Amino acid sequence: MTRRDVLQGVAVLLGGVLSSSVAGAILGCSPRRVGSAGWRPRTLTPEQNELVATIAELILPATDTPGAREAGVNEFVDLLLTDWLDAQGRDGFLTGLAGFESACQAGTGRPFLELSHDEQMTVLVPLDEEAAELRQAARAAGLTEVDDPPFFLTMKEWTLAGYYTSEIGMTQELQHLRISGSYAGCRPLAEVGRSWA
Amino acid sequence: MSSPVTYDAIVVGSGITGGWAAKELTENGLETLLLERGRPVEHGKDYVGEHKTDWELPYRGWGDRQLYEKDYQVQSHCYAFGEDTRHFFVKDTEHPYQHDSDKPFRWIRGYHLGGRSLMWARQCYRWSDLDFEANARDGFGVDWPIRYADLAPWYHYVESFIGVSGQAEGIPQLPDGRFLPPMEMNCVEHAVRERIGAAFSGRVMTIGRTAVLTQPHRGRAACHYCGPCHRGCSSGSYFSSLSSTLPAAVATGKLTVRTHSIVQSVLYDEEKDRAVGVRVIDAVSKEAVELYARVIFLCASTLGSTQILLNSTSPRFPDGLANSSGALGHYLMDHTFQAGATAEMPGFEDQYYHGYRPNGTYLARFRNVDEPHPDFLRGYAFQGGAWREGWWRGAREPGLGAELKQALREPGPWMMNLGGFGECLPRYENYVELDHENPDAWGIPQLEVHCTWSDNEDRIRQDARETAAEMLEAAGGRDILTYDRGAPPGFCIHEMGTARMGRDPETSVLNGWNQAHDVPNLFVTDGAAMASTACQNPSVTYMALTARACGHAVAEMKRGNL
Structure with missing residues (x-):
C-alpha cells in the first residue's frame, strides 16, 4: 500500500476530502502532535480535533516553552465534550466549531486550516475582542459566567484551563510547587520570578 | 444475642466535638464507645487527594460535572468539595433531607471517621461577653447561661492542645487566645x-487565627504549606479528630470506635428517668443493636443530634x-455570608509572595460594639485577603498568541477581598421537624428544614457590602465590586x-453545662447547643463547651449524681 492509497483511504473513511495538513497530522507524517501516545478523540472527529488543536496553539503557541498542542489542550477539550458536558452543551460546542469553520470559509474562501498563520490570527482577533467584552460585561454585572457564550469565548477559556493546569503549563511555563515548605508574604517579584500556577 | 455491653460513656459522632468528648472522657478514666455513622478513615493513608496537582486530577479540578449533578447537587456547591475531596462528602441521593421549596437550605455533610473536622476551614475565634450577653441585651433568644469567664479557661485548654496560630491584638470583642506564631x-x-486602622478608629484587620501549626506542637509537625488542608494532612499539621483528639483517646486504652453505626435514637428508661443507651442501625447490614452507657454525649452535628432527639x-x-420545653428543633441559625466587596489594589506591582498559605485575614466586628446601629442588631466580621490574579484573567482580557502567553507569565493585578460573616438572630419559626412519611434508607425519618433569613440578616449583608467598599476605597482600592451572592441558610x-442552652427548663433544652434539663445524663455539645451565633466561626467554642461539659459529667459521676 502506498502512502497515497492510505491517504485516500483515510479520506474515504472520514467521508470527505482532506486538506493536506489534516491528513498529514492524522497520518503522523507531520511533526505536529495530535495527542498522547495511544490517545484517540472520543467525541471530536480527527478533522475537528485538528481544528481544535490548531486554534488552541494559536491562542497559546510554543515559544521558549511548549504550547497548547504539546500540552494536550485538544485532549482536555475532547474530555470535556465527552464526559463533562451534557448532550446539549456538547452539541452547542460542536455547532459553534462548525459555525466557526463555515464563517471562515465564507470570509476567506478557504478552510481555516489552509490559511497562513497570519491569516488565521486575522480571523481570531475580532472573535477574541468580542469574547473579552462579553466577559468584562458579565464581571461588571457581578456574574461569574457569560450567558449563551459564543464559541470562541468557550474555546479560549478551555484553552487557558487546559494549558495552565497541564504539567507543561504549571511547571514549564509558570511555576508550581507540590509543597512550598514555607510562606513569605512579601517578596520582590523579581526574586519570585513567574506567576504561581 | 450476646449479653448487652455497657460502657461508661457513649459519644455519638467523631467530628470536632465527638473527638473532644472521646478524648476528655477516656482521659478521665471512662470506658467510652465512640459511634460514627460513616466509614472508617485512616489518618494519612486515606487522604487520597493530598498533594495531587491539577494535572493529576481527572478533570484538572473542574470536577466530574455529570456525577455532581446526579449525586451531589447540594454538596458540590461547597468551596471545599472537588475532585480532591469528594470522598469526604455525602451523596445527596443517599442522604436526602427536605426543605420548603421557597426556603432553600444547604446541609453540607461528611459521614466518615473524623466528620467535618477533616474538611473544616480551621478558623478559631473566641467569643466575648458582647456575644454571651447579646440575647439578654436585645431580647432575641434566651439568655446564655454562661459568660466569657466560664469559658475562658476552656478556650485556653483546647487552644493549648490543638494549636492555634494567630496574632494577639487586644481587641475586647475578639479576645486573644493562646497563640502559636502568626502566619505572615x-x-x-x-x-x-x-490604612483601615488609620481611617476608621476601632477597626482592626489581623491575620486569620487558624488551627494550623506554625511550629511543631505536641508531636505534630509544622505546616508544610501545600495549600488545600481540606484534602487531609498526613503530617497532622492542622487540627482534626484524626490528627489530634482521637489519637489521644486511643492512647488511654479506654476507647472503642464503632464505625458504620447510625444512631437511630437514644434509649430512655422511664423508671430510672435516665438515658440508658442508644439504638444503632448498622449502615451496611441495616441490623439494629442496642448499646448501653451511664452517660450519653450527642456530638452528631447540630442537625444530626437534633434529629436523633426528635426521633x-x-x-x-x-x-x-x-x-419538655418544646424548644427542641427550633431556633435554627447559620451565619449569613458571601456579601462584601473586592477591589484592585494598585501600587505593589513589584511585590509578590512565595508559597501557599492556608489562611486569610480577619477584620473584627465593629458594628453595635460601642454604639447601637440604627438599622440592625448584632454585627459581622470580614474574612478575606489579598492575592495577585493568575492566568484566568486571560479569559476576560483580549489577547492571543505569544504576547498573551508572555503577559500571563507575570502575575496579574493585586486584588483584595472583604467578605462579611454576619450574626443570625435566633427565631422560633426557623426550625426542623421529622418527615415521618419519608424515611431514609435506614428507616429513619428524614429531616425537614424550615429556615430563612430575617430582615436583620438582610440588613447586615447590605451594610457589609457598603462598609467593605468604603474600607477598600480608603485603603487605596479601585474598580471596587460589591457583591451579595444570596447564600441560603x-x-x-x-x-x-x-x-439550645438556657437558664430556664421551660424555654431551653440544655443547661449551662450542655446537660439536658430533663435528662441529666444526656449531654449535647455540638452546634445544636448554641443559643445565639455571634459572628465568629463557632468550632473552637464548640470544643471549649465540649471539654467543659465532659469535666462536669465526670465530676458529677464521681459525686454519684450520674
Whole structure:
C-alpha cells in the first residue's frame, strides 16, 4: 500500500476530502502532535480535533516553552465534550466549531486550516475582542459566567484551563510547587520570578 | 444475642466535638464507645487527594460535572468539595433531607471517621461577653447561661492542645487566645490593615487565627504549606479528630470506635428517668443493636443530634427526648455570608509572595460594639485577603498568541477581598421537624428544614457590602465590586441551635453545662447547643463547651449524681 492509497483511504473513511495538513497530522507524517501516545478523540472527529488543536496553539503557541498542542489542550477539550458536558452543551460546542469553520470559509474562501498563520490570527482577533467584552460585561454585572457564550469565548477559556493546569503549563511555563515548605508574604517579584500556577 | 455491653460513656459522632468528648472522657478514666455513622478513615493513608496537582486530577479540578449533578447537587456547591475531596462528602441521593421549596437550605455533610473536622476551614475565634450577653441585651433568644469567664479557661485548654496560630491584638470583642506564631500577611494586606486602622478608629484587620501549626506542637509537625488542608494532612499539621483528639483517646486504652453505626435514637428508661443507651442501625447490614452507657454525649452535628432527639420518643417525651420545653428543633441559625466587596489594589506591582498559605485575614466586628446601629442588631466580621490574579484573567482580557502567553507569565493585578460573616438572630419559626412519611434508607425519618433569613440578616449583608467598599476605597482600592451572592441558610456550614442552652427548663433544652434539663445524663455539645451565633466561626467554642461539659459529667459521676 502506498502512502497515497492510505491517504485516500483515510479520506474515504472520514467521508470527505482532506486538506493536506489534516491528513498529514492524522497520518503522523507531520511533526505536529495530535495527542498522547495511544490517545484517540472520543467525541471530536480527527478533522475537528485538528481544528481544535490548531486554534488552541494559536491562542497559546510554543515559544521558549511548549504550547497548547504539546500540552494536550485538544485532549482536555475532547474530555470535556465527552464526559463533562451534557448532550446539549456538547452539541452547542460542536455547532459553534462548525459555525466557526463555515464563517471562515465564507470570509476567506478557504478552510481555516489552509490559511497562513497570519491569516488565521486575522480571523481570531475580532472573535477574541468580542469574547473579552462579553466577559468584562458579565464581571461588571457581578456574574461569574457569560450567558449563551459564543464559541470562541468557550474555546479560549478551555484553552487557558487546559494549558495552565497541564504539567507543561504549571511547571514549564509558570511555576508550581507540590509543597512550598514555607510562606513569605512579601517578596520582590523579581526574586519570585513567574506567576504561581 | 450476646449479653448487652455497657460502657461508661457513649459519644455519638467523631467530628470536632465527638473527638473532644472521646478524648476528655477516656482521659478521665471512662470506658467510652465512640459511634460514627460513616466509614472508617485512616489518618494519612486515606487522604487520597493530598498533594495531587491539577494535572493529576481527572478533570484538572473542574470536577466530574455529570456525577455532581446526579449525586451531589447540594454538596458540590461547597468551596471545599472537588475532585480532591469528594470522598469526604455525602451523596445527596443517599442522604436526602427536605426543605420548603421557597426556603432553600444547604446541609453540607461528611459521614466518615473524623466528620467535618477533616474538611473544616480551621478558623478559631473566641467569643466575648458582647456575644454571651447579646440575647439578654436585645431580647432575641434566651439568655446564655454562661459568660466569657466560664469559658475562658476552656478556650485556653483546647487552644493549648490543638494549636492555634494567630496574632494577639487586644481587641475586647475578639479576645486573644493562646497563640502559636502568626502566619505572615502579604504586602497588600499589611497596607490595608494600616490604612483601615488609620481611617476608621476601632477597626482592626489581623491575620486569620487558624488551627494550623506554625511550629511543631505536641508531636505534630509544622505546616508544610501545600495549600488545600481540606484534602487531609498526613503530617497532622492542622487540627482534626484524626490528627489530634482521637489519637489521644486511643492512647488511654479506654476507647472503642464503632464505625458504620447510625444512631437511630437514644434509649430512655422511664423508671430510672435516665438515658440508658442508644439504638444503632448498622449502615451496611441495616441490623439494629442496642448499646448501653451511664452517660450519653450527642456530638452528631447540630442537625444530626437534633434529629436523633426528635426521633427518641417515649410516653414522657412524645415530642422528642428532653423536649419538655418544646424548644427542641427550633431556633435554627447559620451565619449569613458571601456579601462584601473586592477591589484592585494598585501600587505593589513589584511585590509578590512565595508559597501557599492556608489562611486569610480577619477584620473584627465593629458594628453595635460601642454604639447601637440604627438599622440592625448584632454585627459581622470580614474574612478575606489579598492575592495577585493568575492566568484566568486571560479569559476576560483580549489577547492571543505569544504576547498573551508572555503577559500571563507575570502575575496579574493585586486584588483584595472583604467578605462579611454576619450574626443570625435566633427565631422560633426557623426550625426542623421529622418527615415521618419519608424515611431514609435506614428507616429513619428524614429531616425537614424550615429556615430563612430575617430582615436583620438582610440588613447586615447590605451594610457589609457598603462598609467593605468604603474600607477598600480608603485603603487605596479601585474598580471596587460589591457583591451579595444570596447564600441560603446552611451554606456557611455554621448551622447552630435547635437544642439550645438556657437558664430556664421551660424555654431551653440544655443547661449551662450542655446537660439536658430533663435528662441529666444526656449531654449535647455540638452546634445544636448554641443559643445565639455571634459572628465568629463557632468550632473552637464548640470544643471549649465540649471539654467543659465532659469535666462536669465526670465530676458529677464521681459525686454519684450520674
